Amino acid sequence: MENITEEQVLQRAACLADEDPSHTYHKSYKYFVSYFFDKPCLTESDLVVGANFTYGWMPTILNFKSTEFERAVTIINKAKGAERITDDEILILKRLINNSLVGVSKLLHFINPDVYAIWDSRVCNFLTGKSHKQKVENTSLFWSYLDLCQRVMKHSKFDEIHKSFIEKIGYEVSPMRTLEQIMFINSNEPLQ
Template sequence: MDKNLEILKNLSLERLEESFKSISESPNKEDEQGKKRRESYKNAYPFFVQYFAGVEEITIDNLVIAAHFVYGWMPTILTFEFAHIDKVLESLNKVKRGNLLNSSEIVEIKACVNNSLVGTSKLLHFINPDKYAIWDSNIYAYLKETKKHYGVDNVDLYLGYLKKLGEITNEDKFKDFHNAINSKVKYNVTPMRAIEYVMFHAHPKSESTE
């Protein structure tokens, strides 16, 4: 196994269930501003998904708008790169149609949106939340069980992460876990989002601000 993918070995439905139990039972120690920010993200999420649900063919207009609302969830300011935009749009429409991209296609999209895999993963997720999961330093911290985030920008690791999540969603007991997350969030989310939600909330506090 690629050394970078070794952190995926300990990701299992059993661990996710334990993590969900832990975050459900633990008191929320965030300050008032943190709670408001998290509630704002939760409330905005379905609007972002719905934006792309109503788009048949992704154009540059959709991409520019979406890239900027994605960065509303991030502390960095977006630098949008228009080079190779036709290839980027071609790849994003493949995502819209339910296809999985290869590493070179993801790298090209990444170059368009701040050269950030985190921002790219959020864009891909909002376009097709059934096939793509959000990836950030918090998810990386959960998988590696560390506060350090070096390695979070590894595209092959992100693709391995998507494959692993797909395997977990096919397990017999996953439906009960998924239903529990929907009840917690108070609206229906995709299986990919359900898993990522638990990892995000259960991660060791990351040293990254992204």
């Protein structure tokens, strides 16, 4: 993704003007983010509740695939901070939460939308032109995607696009959410 320019992503931002603020995702999104924002310390209960409401945005049912709840709670509390969690930590979360990087990325985004963007098959397809499971579940691609988002957010045109999207939908979202929406909406027209 290092070869993707900020301009290539931002040229696709016109799609945000057509976004319907009454869509189900918009209705639930602000409550999901608020749930975690209001909690200074997350518990196992928060992990279980959050994973389950995250799976309301998934086509599959949630199954916990490991018993590493205690370690996962430590990791999601760390994820509330400004620094990203590690590869090993994301794998612990992935093993627990349906063995799905997509589910983990959504949960991490709801916990800390300023640091993590939602990663799914549509975003992967937009960026790589492919969305098979091996690519979507690749943590290196996920980190590269977050790095790309950081680069795009620094572009001189981004603030205006971000503010316009917030005005359109009628509530605050992080810059990461705005970028993910550009990529998600344009997934049928990949950059590559």
